[in-house]
Structures are given as C-alpha cells and as structure tokens.
Amino acid sequence: DGGITQSPKYLFRKEGQNVTLSCEQNLNHDAMYWYRQDPGQGLRLIYYSQIVNDFQKGDIAEGYSVSREKKESFPLTVTSAQKNPTAFYLCASSSVQGESYNEQFFGPGTRLTVL
C-alpha cells in the first residue's frame, strides 16, 4: 500500500529532552513537509524539503531541526529550545511540478506531550 507513515503515534517528553519524530513515504514524492497543529488551530509549516539533502524553514522553524538523507524519509527533531512543543505534528508529501508543489497527502500524525 502506498502512503505515509509516522511514528510514534503518541510521544511523551520531559522538559529539556530532544525527541525525534519519524516520517516515511513510499509515494515516490519529491517534496515532504512538517506541520504543527495546536487545538482548534490550523496547520503551521515548520520545515519542508523539495529534494534530498536540501530543506527550507517554514513559518515556525525555531526549536526544530530536520534532515533529508533519503527521498523516502524526513525526520523531525524537537529540541529543548522549543518552548511549547506540546502539539499534534503532521508530516505530508507531494509531487513537484516545475516551481509548484502539488496537493499534499498527510500521514496519521504524532501527538507530542511535554510532561
């Protein structure tokens, strides 16, 4: 089955710890994205990547880091510098056409709670 997987589904973190969220896709999409969603809010873009070994900051990149060593994988690290990391994290992917990114498909999400 083609799709996007994220793990873990739930993650609990103590203050001061770094945690890494996994995202894998087998849709052969070039572009991948990380969003944060807070209760009752829309999606805010953290980072995105169009090609392997290249990624760009989104609107709220501070306190987060990413890597893109493989086309299929785009892990997100939430660092201790992120002041309020409790949120629902969504990974997405899309194909790319010229300078445009096409419709995005989402993974099931990871719910991060800081204790």
Add this chain to the structure above:
Amino acid sequence: QKEVEQNSGPLSVPEGAIASLNCTYSDRGSQSFFWYRQYSGKSPELIMSIYSNGDKEDGRFTAQLNKASQYVSLLIRDSQPSDSATYLCAVNRRLMTFGSGTQLTVLP
C-alpha cells in the same frame, strides 16, 4: 489580513440539508485550491481539488471557485452525521497555505 480565511464556526446543519463552507484568499496568483476534511484527532484527508473557475462535482460534494472574487466554497448535499468534521481550505501558489478550518456538525 490572513492569507486564507474561513469562518471558524461551528456550523450546524440538520441531516439531509446542504452545508455551505466558504473560504477567501488574498494572493491573486494562487493557482490551485483544495478542501481537506479532518475528523477530530485525525490527520487531514484531501476530498476536493479545483483549478479553474466554476463548479466541480464529486458525489455529494461540489467545489466552487471564483478567482475574480478570490473565493472558493464547498457544498455538501444531503449532509450526513458522518460529515461532521473540520474542513480546511488550502490554496496553492508555490507552497500550500491552509485556512484555520470550519467545524461542521450535522445533527441527526
């Protein structure tokens, strides 16, 4: 002004009625438009895409686009309780921008 604006709701309609969800956007260069459905605690699911002015129908869903007015809407005919969800409008020029969503409740 937000780039993509939606009424947050909640919007309540009785079962069998037509639900109308609206979205306006600020970037006149936007080229493609999408509606996502998000059930509580779940991730967004793409339900409609529209690229040119006019209407696009898919089953009980109709997306309407008016680029001159910078307006896109989603109509849900014969609304069912299973349609109760938050509906996100998304607009794409280069990168996709999402609205904050409209919460729809269909009352049995």
